[in-house]
Amino acid sequence: MVKYYNDKYQCDYRFLKVVSSITTIKNINEGNISVNTRKVNKKGYIYRVCLDEKLSMNLLTIGVGKFNFVGGGKIAIKHKNES
Numbered sequence: 001m002v003k004y005y006n007d008k009y010q011c012d013y014r015f016l017k018v019v020s021s022i023t024t025i026k027n028i029n030e031g032n033i034s035v036n037t038r039k040v041n042k043k044g045y046i047y048r049v050c051l052d053e054k055l056s057m058n059l060l061t062i063g064v065g066k067f068n069f070v071g072g073g074k075i076a077i078k079h080k081n082e083s
Contacts, residue, residue: 011058021050 002013030042 020052022047024048
């Protein structure tokens, strides 16, 4: 996503470099489900990635915000003092 915005809109967003921890790792395999005309195989890993980075507020404006789906994942932005 960062590369896409940098290329398409001539932005200068940086890739995140430091991950401080990965927690709450779960492996799921819930089989196929149907959504409208598509079938989705729900399997893979769910986890929380914690990092100390300052994200640009522009990312929230263009749609990368709390509970948006990006590249098959879900982004939840919280202040580190939130639970």
